[in-house]
Amino acid sequence: MALRGNEVEVEGIKEPPPPPPLILTPTGIEGLDGIIGGGFIKGRTYLVAGETGTGKTIFSLNYLVYGASIGEPGVYLLVDEDYEDFIGGALSFGWDLEALIKKNLLSILTLLPDFAEKMKDKPIETIVKSLVFNLKNEAMRIGAKRLVIDPVAPLIMGERDPTWTRSYIRNLVISIEKEIGTTNIITSEIPTGSNALSRFGVEEFLAAGVIVLGIERIKGEFIRTLFIRKMRWRPVKPAMYLFKIETGRGIVVDGKIKV
Numbered sequence: 001m002a003l004r005g006n007e008v009e010v011e012g013i014k015e016p017p018p019p020p021p022l023i024l025t026p027t028g029i030e031g032l033d034g035i036i037g038g039g040f041i042k043g044r045t046y047l048v049a050g051e052t053g054t055g056k057t058i059f060s061l062n063y064l065v066y067g068a069s070i071g072e073p074g075v076y077l078l079v080d081e082d083y084e085d086f087i088g089g090a091l092s093f094g095w096d097l098e099a100l101i102k103k104n105l106l107s108i109l110t111l112l113p114d115f116a117e118k119m120k121d122k123p124i125e126t127i128v129k130s131l132v133f134n135l136k137n138e139a140m141r142i143g144a145k146r147l148v149i150d151p152v153a154p155l156i157m158g159e160r161d162p163t164w165t166r167s168y169i170r171n172l173v174i175s176i177e178k179e180i181g182t183t184n185i186i187t188s189e190i191p192t193g194s195n196a197l198s199r200f201g202v203e204e205f206l207a208a209g210v211i212v213l214g215i216e217r218i219k220g221e222f223i224r225t226l227f228i229r230k231m232r233w234r235p236v237k238p239a240m241y242l243f244k245i246e247t248g249r250g251i252v253v254d255g256k257i258k259v
């Protein structure tokens with residue numbers, strides 16, 4: 001082909017196709033979707049981190065209860081709390097989880113008491129495979145669109161060194177995204193008084209977004225804070241918001257905190 005002027009022909013290189021539009025999953029948390037550009041990106045994993053008692057469990061349950069209300073079933077992996085206590089606590093909060101379970105809009109999985117013992121000397125891949133197998137079965141049974149692991153740290157597997165734990169969390173998150181396809185929340189406790197974003201320092205790298213919940217003391221009053229630390233591919237600036245926890249409503253994000 002004859003070329004004119006400064007025309008250049010590059011063989012074998014085509015324009016990339018336009019990117020597919022992002023499909024968003026609204027969290028349903030009052031006041032939050034508006035500030036994160038509409039919701040979470042479908043199929044990705046978000047980290048909700050915070051010190052103890054900052055509202056991580058209520059936040060993630062709020063996400064599932066809202067999902068159920070719009071016909072998006074959810075699976076919750078309950079790691080730290082007794083099942084009966086959890087159901088009872090949620091009911092006193094105004095959330096009848098058993099009613100949702102009966103309608104297959106929610107499934108709560110707990111780990112069998114001998115899980116830790118059985119998995120003690122197994123390689124990470126085996127533990128992750130077993131967890132993902134069970135989560136996937138349950139997700140398929142109810143047609144889950146949402147999934148929560150609260151908390152993601154494998155406390156029940158005894159003391160492990162941080163390298164092992166980081167590798168376990170990395171494997172688990174990657175497998176869930178690849179094999180289950182739900183939009184996920186993992187929670188992680190931040191040790192009280194630390195400046196870290198997560199307990200093991202790997203959760204934030206794997207997550208498409210990071211929300212840090214906190215409690216601050218301002219002029220002698222305690223306030224709850226929600227910090228949008230990262231939201232990949234969303235037009236969101238880091239900012240800190242006030243929020244409340246209200247029976248029956250869950251997390252209610254109030255307004256930006258000016259600093």
Ligand SMILES: Nc1ncnc2c1ncn2[C@@H]1O[C@H](COP(=O)(O)OP(=O)(O)OP(=O)(O)O)[C@@H](O)[C@H]1O
Nearest residue numbers: 051052053054055056057058059093189245246247
């Ligand atoms: N009905 C309610 N109204 C207002 N606040 C409530 C209500 N129920 C619980 N809370 C607040 O929520 C806090 C617990 O929230 P949540 O269990 O979600 O925290 P968490 O971050 O998951 O804690 P942990 O790290 O211990 O699991 C309580 O400490 C309490 O202050």
Ligand SMILES: [Mg+2]
Nearest residue numbers: 056057058150
């Ligand atoms: Mg909790």
